[in-house]
Amino acid sequence: MRGNTNPRKRPFLTAAAAILITVLVLSGCASLNPFKPSALTLTKDALTNIGKIKSGKADYIIDSDFSLGSKGLDISLDMQLNVDGYSEFTKDPDRTKTGAVIKVNVLGQEQTVNTEGYSDKLEDGTQIAYSRVEGGKWKKMTKAPGEKEDSDSGIDPMMLGGGLLKMAVENPLDASLEEELSSVNGKEAYKINCKIPGSFLKEILDNLDNENAEKFAEITKDMDWDSVLIPAEFYIYKENKLPARIYLDCRTIGTQFIEILLKQMGEDLPVDDLSIEANTLTVDITLDDYDEIAPIEIPQEALDAEEVSTEEGLSGLPDLF
Numbered sequence: 190m191r192g193n194t195n196p197r198k199r200p201f202l203t204a205a206a207a208i209l210i211t212v213l214v215l216s217g218c219a220s221l222n223p224f225k226p227s228a229l230t231l232t233k234d235a236l237t238n239i240g241k242i243k244s245g246k247a248d249y250i251i252d253s254d255f256s257l258g259s260k261g262l263d264i265s266l267d268m269q270l271n272v273d274g275y276s277e278f279t280k281d282p283d284r285t286k287t288g289a290v291i292k293v294n295v296l297g298q299e300q301t302v303n304t305e306g307y308s309d310k311l312e313d314g315t316q317i318a319y320s321r322v323e324g325g326k327w328k329k330m331t332k333a334p335g336e337k338e339d340s341d342s343g344i345d346p347m348m349l350g351g352g353l354l355k356m357a358v359e360n361p362l363d364a365s366l367e368e369e370l371s372s373v374n375g376k377e378a379y380k381i382n383c384k385i386p387g388s389f390l391k392e393i394l395d396n397l398d399n400e401n402a403e404k405f406a407e408i409t410k411d412m413d414w415d416s417v418l419i420p421a422e423f424y425i426y427k428e429n430k431l432p433a434r435i436y437l438d439c440r441t442i443g444t445q446f447i448e449i450l451l452k453q454m455g456e457d458l459p460v461d462d463l464s465i466e467a468n469t470l471t472v473d474i475t476l477d478d479y480d481e482i483a484p485i486e487i488p489q490e491a492l493d494a495e496e497v498s499t500e501e502g503l504s505g506l507p508d509l510f
Contacts (some may be wrong), residue, residue, distance in 0.1 A: 228366045228381045234430035242431070243481035244279040247474055254469040255447055269294040274304075277482050283310040284485040307487045323408040327494035371424060373433040374477050378424040387417025387442070411449055417441045435474045443467025 251272040258265040274289030288305045301303040303323035310316050314334030321327045364383035371380045418441065424434040444467045 213447075215248065217445070224365070226379060228364050228383075231366070231379055231381070231425050231430065235425050235432055238431050239431065242479045243281065244277070244478075244480055245476060246275060246478040246482060248275045248279045249273075249472070249474045249478050252469055252471050253443065253467070255443065256464075256466045257447075258464040258466075266296065277478075277485065279482055279485050282484070284487070286485045307485065307491060309487060319487060319494060321494075327488075327491040328497045329491070329494040330497060370427060373424050373426065373475065376433070377427040378433040379427060381423045381425070383421050385419040385421050385437070387412075387419065388436035390414070390417070390419065390442075408449060409446065411446050412442075413471060417445075429479065432476050433477055434476065435472075437472040439470040439472060440452055440467045443470035 238266065243245065249272075253270045255268050256265050257268070269292075271292040272289055273292075274287065277286045278284070282477070285308045286305075287307070289303070291302045291304065293300050304320065305316065305323075306320035308316065316332040318330045318332075319327055320330075364381060368378040369380075370377045372378065372445045380466075390439075391412075420438045422434070422436040426433045444465055447465050447467065
């Protein structure tokens with residue numbers, strides 16, 4: 190139904206913004222000065238305002254740099270992975286437009302893949318995704334109404350509210366509002382520093398009910414999430430009290446993830462003899478252009494694309510590795 194303000198429909202605003210805002214709200218960081226904004230008042234305003242927007246854009250950058258070495262030997266292998274992408278959305282019609290440049294560098298040899306895609310949710314609840322890798326053909330994937338309904342489009346903050354409250358009470362977050370204003374996209378913004386428990390991130394991933402999330406969950410099932418604490422920076426625009434930027438330092442996840450991934454790649458790999466370190470693993474999301482996105486038109490060649498499965502739709506990306 191058009192006009193629904195359910196935030197579950199907005200992937201970036203829910204998974205990246207609304208959920209983190211909810212965590213900060215539950216941290217209870219209030220100010221004693223009633224005229225001075227606090228993390229609590231700012232995040233409450235942002236949560237309210239998110240439900241009112243009809244369109245927006247998120248730009249994101251994922252940077253990673255890993256070093257693999259052999260214990261006892263002065264040998265190392267460096268690998269960098271960079272993803273620079275964007276996602277635009279409109280509420281009526283319920284569509285998204287995405288694009289990304291993926292770069293992998295191993296031993297100085299770099300490969301680059303450009304991707305683009307669209308998604309469209311029809312009146313009857315049918316969800317259609319269109320994607321292609323640069324130089325390739327468009328592929329179309331259709332999800333029938335009621336099949337993992339809405340859950341792959343984001344996370345419902347209300348669904349996690351009870352669990353987040355319990356987590357915040359038992360493990361209070363270290364959240365603080367900086368005195369000085371920051372600048373995001375040339376606009377003044379409040380900056381909140383906090384730490385996200387790994388168990389909370391795991392809960393987010395568990396609720397992303399789609400093929401890629403399921404694969405990631407399988408890979409990371411043995412990860413010690415309780416040992417992870419993710420430093421985060423959260424920015425809220427001063428003028429409209431909407432999310433501006435989210436920055437996560439995920440190095441504590443990176444080392445464990447690579448170790449587990451290598452072990453699952455084959456029993457013959459001497460993982461126990463390797464030294465693995467995540468030098469860099471950051472996620473930087475910038476949100477803007479609220480209610481300024483033009484209607485999203487899906488190209489005819491995408492509409493006419495051949496229907497494929499999810500795995501076929503993603504083919505081409507594994508060739509990077």
